[in-house]
Amino acid sequence: MDWFLQQSVNGLALGSIYALIALGYTMVYGVLRFINFAHADILMLGAYAAFFLAPVVHPIIPLPSFTGAIVIMALSAAICAIIGIVIELLAYRPLRNRPRLTVLITAIGVSLFIEFTCQHEAVFGAATRAFPPLMPAADFKLGNIIISSNDIVVVVTTILLLFALWFIVQRTRIGTAMRAVSFNQQAASLMGINISRIISFTFALGSALAAIAGILYAMRAPGIEPLMGMQPGIRAFVAAVLGGIGNLPGAAIGGLIIGLLETFAGGTPGLSNYRDGIAFAILILILLFKPAGILGKATVEKV
Amino acid sequence: MHTLRRHFLLFGATAALLAVLTQCKGGSSDTILVGEFASLTGKEATFGVSSHEGTLLAIEEINAAGGVLGKPIKLITEDDQSKAGEPANVVNKLISKDGVIAILGEVASSRSLEAAPIAQQSGIPMISPASTNPKVTEVGDYIFRVCFIDPFQGTVMANFATNTLKAKKVAVFTDVKSDYSKGLAQFFKEGIKKLGGEIVAELDFNGGDKDFKGQLTAIKSANPDAVFIPGYYTDVALIAIQAKQLGLTIPLLGGDGWESQTLVDIGKDAVEGHYFSTHYSTEAGSPKALAFIEAYKKRFNNKVPDAMAALGYDSAYFLVDGITRAGTTDGPALRDALAATKEFEAVTGKMAINEKRDAVKAAVILQVKDGKFKFLETVAP
Numbered sequence: 267m268d269w270f271l272q273q274s275v276n277g278l279a280l281g282s283i284y285a286l287i288a289l290g291y292t293m294v295y296g297v298l299r300f301i302n303f304a305h306a307d308i309l310m311l312g313a314y315a316a317f318f319l320a321p322v323v324h325p326i327i328p329l330p331s332f333t334g335a336i337v338i339m340a341l342s343a344a345i346c347a348i349i350g351i352v353i354e355l356l357a358y359r360p361l362r363n364r365p366r367l368t369v370l371i372t373a374i375g376v377s378l379f380i381e382f383t384c385q386h387e388a389v390f391g392a393a394t395r396a397f398p399p400l401m402p403a404a405d406f407k408l409g410n411i412i413i414s415s416n417d418i419v420v421v422v423t424t425i426l427l428l429f430a431l432w433f434i435v436q437r438t439r440i441g442t443a444m445r446a447v448s449f450n451q452q453a454a455s456l457m458g459i460n461i462s463r464i465i466s467f468t469f470a471l472g473s474a475l476a477a478i479a480g481i482l483y484a485m486r487a488p489g490i491e492p493l494m495g496m497q498p499g500i501r502a503f504v505a506a507v508l509g510g511i512g513n514l515p516g517a518a519i520g521g522l523i524i525g526l527l528e529t530f531a532g533g534t535p536g537l538s539n540y541r542d543g544i545a546f547a548i549l550i551l552i553l554l555f556k557p558a559g560i561l562g563k564a565t566v567e568k569v
Numbered sequence: 570m571h572t573l574r575r576h577f578l579l580f581g582a583t584a585a586l587l588a589v590l591t592q593c594k595g596g597s598s599d600t601i602l603v604g605e606f607a608s609l610t611g612k613e614a615t616f617g618v619s620s621h622e623g624t625l626l627a628i629e630e631i632n633a634a635g636g637v638l639g640k641p642i643k644l645i646t647e648d649d650q651s652k653a654g655e656p657a658n659v660v661n662k663l664i665s666k667d668g669v670i671a672i673l674g675e676v677a678s679s680r681s682l683e684a685a686p687i688a689q690q691s692g693i694p695m696i697s698p699a700s701t702n703p704k705v706t707e708v709g710d711y712i713f714r715v716c717f718i719d720p721f722q723g724t725v726m727a728n729f730a731t732n733t734l735k736a737k738k739v740a741v742f743t744d745v746k747s748d749y750s751k752g753l754a755q756f757f758k759e760g761i762k763k764l765g766g767e768i769v770a771e772l773d774f775n776g777g778d779k780d781f782k783g784q785l786t787a788i789k790s791a792n793p794d795a796v797f798i799p800g801y802y803t804d805v806a807l808i809a810i811q812a813k814q815l816g817l818t819i820p821l822l823g824g825d826g827w828e829s830q831t832l833v834d835i836g837k838d839a840v841e842g843h844y845f846s847t848h849y850s851t852e853a854g855s856p857k858a859l860a861f862i863e864a865y866k867k868r869f870n871n872k873v874p875d876a877m878a879a880l881g882y883d884s885a886y887f888l889v890d891g892i893t894r895a896g897t898t899d900g901p902a903l904r905d906a907l908a909a910t911k912e913f914e915a916v917t918g919k920m921a922i923n924e925k926r927d928a929v930k931a932a933v934i935l936q937v938k939d940g941k942f943k944f945l946e947t948v949a950p
Binding site for chain 2: 268269272273276277279280385387391392393394396397405407412414483486487488489491493494497498528529530531532533534535538539541542
């Protein structure tokens with residue numbers, strides 16, 4: 267029983283990270299109808315931004331502290347938001363009226379470009395670096411179950427950001443404009459919506475989310491390297507498809523399912539070897555039997 | 570007969586290419602070209618850089634002392650970025666384009682295994698500084714190593730777990746992506762069973778994973794006395810951190826893949842008190858080792874050489890020893906001379922080459938203490 271509860275805790279914490287990353291995938295898809303594969307690399311850039319910001323912030327606000335961590339997260343999110351806007355401007359905007367496949371392939375190209383540029387010695391180098399502790403960490407014991415404070419932070423942040431996103435999309439003017447763009451770009455532009463501005467905003471928001479996810483990911487496993495985004499990126503992508511791509515709560519639920527499955531598979535002797543295969547088996551099954559995902563509907567209004 | 574002819578043809582082609590190249594360079598036949606491939610960047614970069622620095626230091630010393638056979642050695646180093654696929658590219662380049670007479674490298678067994686068939690086919694001796702998987706030298710009679718092999722290291726740790734730590738039940742956590750890890754795990758398990766111990770849990774991870782809590786929770790619920798984790802330092806550091814978070818307070822054991830400052834940099838207090846076997850310790854050195862440590866510190870900004878640096882250094886001297894005894898740099902003659910090594914004074918201890926072209930030498934066991942690696946004991950073969 268302890269084993270089961272502990273694994274559930276592990277899985278929920280891992281799943282929350284995937285959920286957070288999946289939110290970014292699903293939001294960009296909702297507005298632009300393509301998968302921004304560079305999302306996982308922005309996650310890595312977010313972790314590196316925090317890595318370089320930490321020694322700068324430390325003399326002003328001593329680390330590890332919650333204030334310091336929040337400041338670093340906010341700054342990293344801002345940096346990544348700008349990077350996201352620049353990527354959209356340079357790589358995706360010129361292709362806006364091309365077939366979706368062209369944009370998708372470009373996204374893969376952008377992703378590889380970021381990964382291998384960052385591996386270069388003159389940029390970050392390929393070696394793993396120790397990620398500094400940003401927040402005070404403690405482990406809580408509930409009987410035999412151990413919950414680390416980092417995991418609680420991850421879960422809480424994911425929930426808060428999910429609600430913030432939902433609020434932006436459903437309750438604000440710019441959110442209404444995003445939904446309009448996702449519904450019909452041409453019609454939205456005829457109604458006087460500045461499409462480019464909305465798309466830039468979407469990318470900024472998605473990239474800021476990725477940055478925060480990257481920092482939280484690096485806090486759980488404090489070793490960062492330029493390819494660190496690949497694995498969680500692909501899981502989060504599967505999570506977004508599983509939940510119904512374009513659907514925000516769907517991404518969160520998908521992330522939790524993938525995280526739980528991966529943890530339970532990893533913790534089963536004999537099966538731990540196959541835990542990577544499980545995410546993809548799920549992807550295939552979903553595409554076969556419910557292509558729209560768990561919460562996705564074929565005609566739903568998406569963002 | 571057929572293979573022999575192909576052998577000669579290849580060798581002839583290499584020699585011809587070498588002749589052409591040396592002509593191009595105008596008189597560079599006065600130098601002996603030695604190739605090196607190493608993980609200078611990537612996941613195992615600290616290993617690659619250390620072994621490269623050791624090798625470089627040795628070559629510089631040899632050249633300062635007048636080189637070998639009256640000629641200086643020129644070391645051509647290629648980076649394989651710790652990536653599969655890359656060793657084949659760079660070693661092909663070293664042999665066919667640069668025309669090196671021997672290859673030094675790699676630390677990681679998986680990547681040595683990739684390069685070895687190329688060296689073997691070209692009749693160019695290859696000396697691995699630190700690949701401990703038995704399969705490496707099984708590739709052929711041109712492949713050597715200056716380190717001990719996994720059966721020895723796995724057995725040493727099994728003995729240590731049983732005799733010193735008095736562990737009856739152990740768990741094994743293997744990196745399924747790495748030949749090194751799988752090899753070590755296998756021989757550890759055999760050793761434990763032979764000593765009457767019990768393997769209570771066997772779990773796997775993939776090198777590069779960041780989340781190990783699922784497996785570690787399963788290990789914890791199996792209630793072992795110790796866990797053997799034959800991985801590389803980055804993964805091991807993250808595993809140790811998560812093990813500590815889950816309240817897994819038993820000793821963690823590993824092999825030479827642990828030995829890197831990065832283990833402590835990332836793992837911090839989570840890696841404290843754990844044990845691993847390796848090739849040498851700065852605290853238990855011969856006069857030769859002490860001289861090497863001094864020279865290395867002087868050359869590389871006061872950095873203390875780790876085992877990989879020592880092995881890189883040994884691999885270069887081992888090659889030069891072979892060339893001196895062979896009196897030539899021709900592949901077959903050099904191979905025979907290297908294979909006949911019986912008493913070579915290496916920094917990492919006295920070694921001999923056995924019939925499988927593996928080095929026969931002692932291992933040491935270290936413990937992580939106050940962020941440093943503390944010498945515990947030497948284990949003879």
